[in-house]
Amino acid sequence: MKKRTISLLLTLAMTVVIFTGLGGNAEANYYPNNYKNIFGLNNRQYVIGASASSYPRYLTAISTAVNAWNAASKVQLYASGSGSSAVVFSVSSLVSLSERGQTIFYTIDGSPMTTPTSSWSYAEVRISQALLNSMTEPATELAATVMHEMGHAFGLTHAVASIGQVSIMLPYADRRGYVTTVLDGDLDDVDNLYP
Numbered sequence: 179m180k181k182r183t184i185s186l187l188l189t190l191a192m193t194v195v196i197f198t199g200l201g202g203n204a205e206a207n208y209y210p211n212n213y214k215n216i217f218g219l220n221n222r223q224y225v226i227g228a229s230a231s232s233y234p235r236y237l238t239a240i241s242t243a244v245n246a247w248n249a250a251s252k253v254q255l256y257a258s259g260s261g262s263s264a265v266v267f268s269v270s271s272l273v274s275l276s277e278r279g280q281t282i283f284y285t286i287d288g289s290p291m292t293t294p295t296s297s298w299s300y301a302e303v304r305i306s307q308a309l310l311n312s313m314t315e316p317a318t319e320l321a322a323t324v325m326h327e328m329g330h331a332f333g334l335t336h337a338v339a340s341i342g343q344v345s346i347m348l349p350y351a352d353r354r355g356y357v358t359t360v361l362d363g364d365l366d367d368v369d370n371l372y373p
C-alpha cells in the first residue's frame with residue numbers, strides 16, 4: 179500500500195470517529211441576527227405551486243419532508259387552508275442539477291431576498307427541474323433535499339462537516355448517503371430559533 183493511500187485511510191478513519199463521536203449537531207448556524215419568519219411556524223400552511231403539482235415524486239418528497247419537520251414542537255405546517263403560508267414549493271429550470279434546490283425569502287410586501295437581510299413572511303423552496311426529471315435520483319435524496327431547503331426557509335444556514343456537525347443542513351456533498359432525514363439536533367435548532 180502506498181504511503182499516500184495509508185494517510186488517506188487514516189484521514190477517513192478520523193472523519194468517521196469525529197462524526198460518530200459527536201452524534202449530533204454541535205451548534206446551529208442561523209442567518210445573521212436570527213432574522214425570522216414574522217409569524218412563526220405554528221398553524222401555518224404550505225402551498226404546492228402549480229409548477230410542482232405535475233411531479234408525483236416531488237409531491238411525495240414534500241409530504242415526507244413536512245412530516246419530518248413537523249416533529250419539531252415549533253413547526254406545525256398543514257397542507258392547505260385559509261391561513262398564511264410559511265413555505266411555497268415550486269420547480270425551477272434555473273436551478274441546476276448540481277445545485278439541486280434553492281430557497282428564496284419574501285418580505286411581507288412580497289419583495290424577494292436571496293439571503294434574508296430583514297424579517298421575512300414566507301419562503302419559496304425551488305427544486306431543480308433537471309433534478310426532478312432525473313430518473314436516477316433516489317427518492318430518499320430528493321426528500322432530503324426538500325428537508326434541507328425547508329431548513330433554510332425556517333432560518334437555518336449550513337452546518338459544517340469539518341467541525342463535526344451532523345445535520346440535514348450539511349451541504350449535499352457532505353450529507354449525501356449519510357444524513358437523509360431531519361435529526362433531533364435539527365428539530366432542536368428550529369425550536370430554539372423561534373421563541
Ligand SMILES: [Zn+2]
Nearest residue numbers: 326330336349
Ligand atoms: Zn443549502
